[in-house]
Amino acid sequence: MILRALRERDRVPVTVLAELTGCSEMTIRRDLDVLERDGCLRRVRGAAVNMLTGEETPFPLRARQQVEAKRRLGAAVAGMLDDGETVVLDSGTTTLEVARSLADRRLTVLPLSLHGADALRPAERVRLVLPGGDLRAGELTFVGPLTEYALNTMRFDTVVLGCCGLTVRDGVTAHDLVEAQVKKAAVAASARVIAVLDHAKLVRTAFARVCAVAEVDVVVTDRDAPADQVDQLRQAGVEVHCV
Amino acid sequence: MILRALRERDRVPVTVLAELTGCSEMTIRRDLDVLERDGCLRRVRGAAVNMLTGEETPFPLRARQQVEAKRRLGAAVAGMLDDGETVVLDSGTTTLEVARSLADRRLTVLPLSLHGADALRPAERVRLVLPGGDLRAGELTFVGPLTEYALNTMRFDTVVLGCCGLTVRDGVTAHDLVEAQVKKAAVAASARVIAVLDHAKLVRTAFARVCAVAEVDVVVTDRDAPADQVDQLRQAGVEVHCV
DNA sequence: TGATACGAACACAAAACGTGTTCGATGGGC
DNA sequence: GCCCATCGAACACGTTTTGTGTTCGTATCA
Numbered sequence: 270m271i272l273r274a275l276r277e278r279d280r281v282p283v284t285v286l287a288e289l290t291g292c293s294e295m296t297i298r299r300d301l302d303v304l305e306r307d308g309c310l311r312r313v314r315g316a317a318v319n320m321l322t323g324e325e326t327p328f329p330l331r332a333r334q335q336v337e338a339k340r341r342l343g344a345a346v347a348g349m350l351d352d353g354e355t356v357v358l359d360s361g362t363t364t365l366e367v368a369r370s371l372a373d374r375r376l377t378v379l380p381l382s383l384h385g386a387d388a389l390r391p392a393e394r395v396r397l398v399l400p401g402g403d404l405r406a407g408e409l410t411f412v413g414p415l416t417e418y419a420l421n422t423m424r425f426d427t428v429v430l431g432c433c434g435l436t437v438r439d440g441v442t443a444h445d446l447v448e449a450q451v452k453k454a455a456v457a458a459s460a461r462v463i464a465v466l467d468h469a470k471l472v473r474t475a476f477a478r479v480c481a482v483a484e485v486d487v488v489v490t491d492r493d494a495p496a497d498q499v500d501q502l503r504q505a506g507v508e509v510h511c512v
Numbered sequence: 513m514i515l516r517a518l519r520e521r522d523r524v525p526v527t528v529l530a531e532l533t534g535c536s537e538m539t540i541r542r543d544l545d546v547l548e549r550d551g552c553l554r555r556v557r558g559a560a561v562n563m564l565t566g567e568e569t570p571f572p573l574r575a576r577q578q579v580e581a582k583r584r585l586g587a588a589v590a591g592m593l594d595d596g597e598t599v600v601l602d603s604g605t606t607t608l609e610v611a612r613s614l615a616d617r618r619l620t621v622l623p624l625s626l627h628g629a630d631a632l633r634p635a636e637r638v639r640l641v642l643p644g645g646d647l648r649a650g651e652l653t654f655v656g657p658l659t660e661y662a663l664n665t666m667r668f669d670t671v672v673l674g675c676c677g678l679t680v681r682d683g684v685t686a687h688d689l690v691e692a693q694v695k696k697a698a699v700a701a702s703a704r705v706i707a708v709l710d711h712a713k714l715v716r717t718a719f720a721r722v723c724a725v726a727e728v729d730v731v732v733t734d735r736d737a738p739a740d741q742v743d744q745l746r747q748a749g750v751e752v753h754c755v
Numbered sequence: 756t757g758a759t760a761c762g763a764a765c766a767c768a769a770a771a772c773g774t775g776t777t778c779g780a781t782g783g784g785c
Numbered sequence: 786g787c788c789c790a791t792c793g794a795a796c797a798c799g800t801t802t803t804g805t806g807t808t809c810g811t812a813t814c815a
Contacts, residue, residue, distance in 0.1 A: 293775050315791060386626065399654065401644020401662050411642065415662055419644050536806050557813070558760060
């Protein structure tokens with residue numbers, strides 16, 4: 270409720286949040302503490318302030334959004350992977366749900382974030398290989414030359430790509446340049462590219478270019494995907510699944 | 513209590529454990545479930561059986577042993593690291609305690625196990641770089657050519673080495689060949705080698721050789737270390753701390 | 756086939772958690 | 786520099802979760 274209120278206005282007083290939620294101000298303050306620690310908002314005296322200034326929404330906030338839809342996407346992607354495959358699992362909250370759908374599968378997985386590795390740790394039949402590299406603080410993604418070297422020395426059957434934007438015109442795009450570099454290497458190292466993203470990202474273009482639409486084999490998105498975008502993608506030879 | 517009982521006898525009936533602990537058999541069974549899942553013992557009908565057959569005790573069991581002593585060792589090693597240093601943090605339960613003592617330090621750390629990475633994740637001022645590689649299931653250590661490549665491309669001020677055995681005659685030894693290979697690379701990449709181990713390991717020699725005593729700069733162990741071993745190490749030019 | 760061990764299901768107590776209140780400390784605006 | 790609003794520590798309370806013991810039907814081994 271707090272995050273929802275904060276999405277509408279940029280600054281919401283503690284008193285208003287207390288009234289809105291029907292609980293005491295003390296409870297609000299405690300919740301604001303947690304949310305601030307997670308990097309979901311900024312606290313000022315008397316109120317919570319939206320911290321979404323730049324491009325990228327912080328991971329813990331994204332992880333709290335549209336959980337059910339992401340779970341469906343994750344299950345759909347998991348269903349496209351065959352047992353025994355070698356898979357690069359990109360970073361992001363949607364691909365994280367893919368990882369969670371892989372618990373009892375037999376695969377070799379190279380996750381591009383520690384979150385992915387954590388999710389796959391209990392999966393006994395999954396062989397985990399980590400790429401290494403600099404660990405970006407919030408996202409816990411691997412970036413840098415070490416990561417790219419690792420991807421360059423291996424070949425994979427499939428890369429499950431999470432992206433910030435995908436259009437026929439601009440291809441796959443990401444917010445961050447160094448992350449895009451890693452994604453690029455992952456695409457180059459993989460025989461099949463599955464991009465997974467919610468419908469909102471199908472009309473969006475982010476800053477850093479990853480690859481052209483021609484390099485994408487499959488797009489998995491939700492049912493709210495705009496029909497014209499889906500048509501354009503299909504005409505461009507991309508297999509599109511709306512789940 | 514269960515694990516202690518199992519260290520004395522190799523097979524302890526559920527009824528005996530119930531009597532020993534003063535709780536019901538059902539509770540014992542539930543605890544045995546957990547311990548078996550963690551790989552600390554094996555269950556047979558009517559009893560728990562010690563599973564320590566081979567060389568290496570499983571990680572969750574070791575992590576439960578001598579926690580206080582390890583914590584002291586960890587704090588001592590942490591005190592030897594200067595702010596701003598680049599450090600390789602070896603795998604193992606003792607070095608894990610070193611990681612926990614590094615929470616508010618400013619360092620660049622390359623952990624050789626996921627456990628180490630997890631422990632350092634909340635440390636905001638620690639720059640984490642992971643080596644990558646194959647993830648060994650139980651220990652969660654990085655091994656293989658990828659790990660060695662990463663170590664070969666970097667130089668470090670210090671390596672905090674956890675080892676299974678260390679004697680003047682046989683040098684530093686480990687249980688596993690591929691792990692030893694990684695440790696070897698870590699030693700080669702570091703200007704200073706700090707070995708941390710409890711006193712029992714000072715008279716032990718394991719299977720796989722890591723390096724000679726001459727390559728070790730500092731040994732941190734506990735006060736129960738045998739005096740003659742300590743003397744020998746000092747005569748060999750090693751700085752020994754018993755904490 | 757019988758005695759023993761097992762685990763699912765329920766009941767119960769203890770601990771942990773979330774919440775609200777009070778109250779002294781702190782901070783920004785006039 | 787004062788004052789009022791906000792803050793967080795401390796305590797109290799109800800709820801939830803966890804751990805434990807009991808019962809009882811089922812599975813297992815001699």
